[in-house]
Amino acid sequence: MNYPRDCWYVAATSDEVDDGFLARRILDTSVVLLRLADGSVAALEDRCAHRPYPLSAGHREGDLVVCGYHGCTYDATGRCVRIPSQETPPSGAQVRDFPVVEGGPFVWVWTGTPGGERLRPPPSTPWLDGEGWSSVGERRDVAASLMLLHEHYLDLTNVFEMHPELVPPGIESLPPLEEVEVSEVSVSYTRELPKAPLAPWEAQISGLDSVESFGRKETGAFVTPGLHKQTYTISGSAGPDLELVRTHGFTPVSSGATHVFLQISWRGASVSPDAGALLAAVFHEMANRDFAVLETVQRCLDEDTTPRRYVNVKADRAAVRARRILTSMVEEERGSQHP
Ligand code: FES
Incomplete structure (x- = not known):
């Protein structure tokens, strides 16, 4: 396993x-x-x-x-x-x-x-039902491992290739990860994007002026093997205007398949009354593309009859740390079963 x-x-x-x-x-x-x-x-x-x-x-x-x-x-x-x-x-x-x-x-x-x-208790998730927050969600079954899912969501540099219509106008690449925090059992990163006008989906959901420029802060966290959290904050000069949290509950079905419990949470002063339906549609389509790629990666891994080493790039920093943590947890459990 x-x-x-x-x-x-x-x-x-x-x-x-x-x-x-x-x-x-x-x-x-x-x-x-x-x-x-x-x-x-x-x-x-x-x-x-x-x-x-x-x-x-x-x-x-x-x-x-x-x-x-x-x-x-x-x-x-x-x-x-x-x-x-x-x-x-x-x-x-x-x-x-x-x-x-x-x-x-x-x-x-x-x-x-x-x-x-x-x-240890299950992780606390106050943004999913806290004051001022709203959420929509769905459950998906993905023919890819827990590890592939965590790695994928710790490296969002794939958005330019996989989800180009979601990128704010004028942003050509994501800045490097600013902070990668690692504990024995968790990894998180933060990244700030240069100011840019709103992408159409951001304008529709936030109710903000799409011509103005806004800053964006993005964080990603491997909280536990069963929980992944990403935040995306759009801020004007007066502070956060829209806060989004994408929560993934990842639950292995087996070594090569995972249940994904997706929740999108939001809060903001001027959000559209249709924000729930809009966010559900945007993130459903993202998930379709993400899972199609991850299932292909899993199939390629299964076809690799001889072990091969894939190269890492700078953007993989957080993902590599998460892989190490997951691997050491699995090995520790294996060792305690077979002393
Ligand atoms: S009572 Fe359950 S299998 Fe016989």
Whole structure:
């Protein structure tokens, strides 16, 4: 596996989990999510303890989950509480239940080492539901690894080639990364763009005068393996006029596939009343192009039968650090499993 297990990952958005079952493959594990009568979310391994059959193919009796094959019944902690063919369930009739935390629009799940979730909470994301902020989002499935996704979003120099219509007029290249901050487990960078008039999409969303020149500040952060955050601030002489945050919850399905939970958040004094629909359309189209390229890169990597070394350029500084962190987390977990 090329992803760390001991991390909180987004399993779903809150609105996806209701009084039915939501079956999802997460970190090469089948998980079923369900909302309980008290409003909380439970996550169980989506496999009956009796035979390899998904619990999500059964039915619910309130908070109980009834297997659709022979009727073994589980409570929300995964304990088998009833077997139709005998009086009491055999000892050990249990499926794993996974810790869950709901925050903002996300349902976070921990499928790593049991108990490890107590050492660190999921990352806090106040901009997703904080005062003055609005957000729109979507979920995508991408046939590319977690690593490729993080690397891609830590190097936005691809915009000139992939998304030229989004670049502000007169900007020919992105300045070098000004600050790359690295901790043991995270990487972030900041970059300021020279003043320029607004690109059509910026003018439409911000409600600002497209002829005036504005400064822009861009930041990107590999917050955890499961969360990537980018900010884009457009400022006139009086300070920030429009703040945008693109949040990506990245959740491995397997070594070569990833669920992407995309949220676009914004705030600003004069934003268009249609900002949500406009931003959703702009970032949906960006994601289409990004994911098409990333799926091609993944396919090329899979086709490389002999290992080869690809060169790095200056713009890869943050991406290279993120790769090192992810690699060392994976190796550390591998070492602790096979001392
Ligand atoms: S497989 Fe679930 S009860 Fe038999």
